[in-house]
Amino acid sequence: MATPADVLQDSDRRRAGGSTGQVTLTLKIRRFNPEVSQDSWWDEFTVQADPLDRLVEVLHQVKWYQDGTLSFRRSCAHGICGSDAMLINGRNALACKVLVDDVGSKVTIEPIRGLPVLKDLIVDMDPFLDGYKSVLPFLINDSGEPEKERLQSAEERARFDDTTKCILCAACTTSCPIFWGDEGYVGPAAIVNAHRFIFDSRDEAGRERLKILSEKTGVFRCRTTFNCTEACPRGIQVTKAIQEVKRSILFDRF
Secondary structure: OOOHHHHHHHHHHHHOOOOOOOEEEEEEEEEOOOOOOOOOEEEEEEEEEOOOOEHHHHHHHHHHHOOOOOOOOOOOOOOOOOOOEEEEOOEEEEOOOOEHHHHOOEEEEEOOOOOOEEEOOEEOOHHHHHHHHHOOOOOOOOOOOOOOOOOOOHHHHHOOOHHHHOOOOOOOHHHOHHHHHOOOOOOHHHHHHHHHHHOOOOOOOHHHHHHHHOOOOOHHHOOOOOHHHHHOOOOOOHHHHHHHHHHHHHHHOO
């Protein structure tokens, strides 16, 4: 679902004359199909599109009318499922959130980096999800069920509010140069999801997660390049979350 900011932005563009008709857009797409070649290659497609069309809609045009073999993931098309993360003009983004008007007359699209490419823009997400699962990304509380809800103050909830917004699109992790070169590094998204529970007052496994993240594959692999924060389509302050986990390991709870 489009956010209120998206709706207002689109409205502003229309009032300003941003949608004045069809434009010609050339897509340069990195292709890979192991049944055709063991090497990737570049392919180009030209389409007519409305400036307010989103790139995922343009990719649909290519697949439906020009080359049915083009492969990419997409689902909700509204920035919630995170399945259409791609490298768009050199930056990680969701194809459903980038407008034709944002990219001009030509756009380069590649699969996100650091994960094995299965076909065209589809990557193997298992290494990314292995890192996510390793940090115990679920509430752990062995104190028994309470008589009512597990109460929490507004301040306690605010402590981890930002990191609850992660949609596991992998845009942050696959923008990280450390992740590209170190398959063992859990990556920014895993740390964000650990942060969400480490600082949840209802959870009792924070020390266990901090121990996991203090290992050589954990947070201290981060070199604070801020790529992850820049790439996050949800606006999560990923680098800040990583720094808070580092600080907690060093000074607070572990």
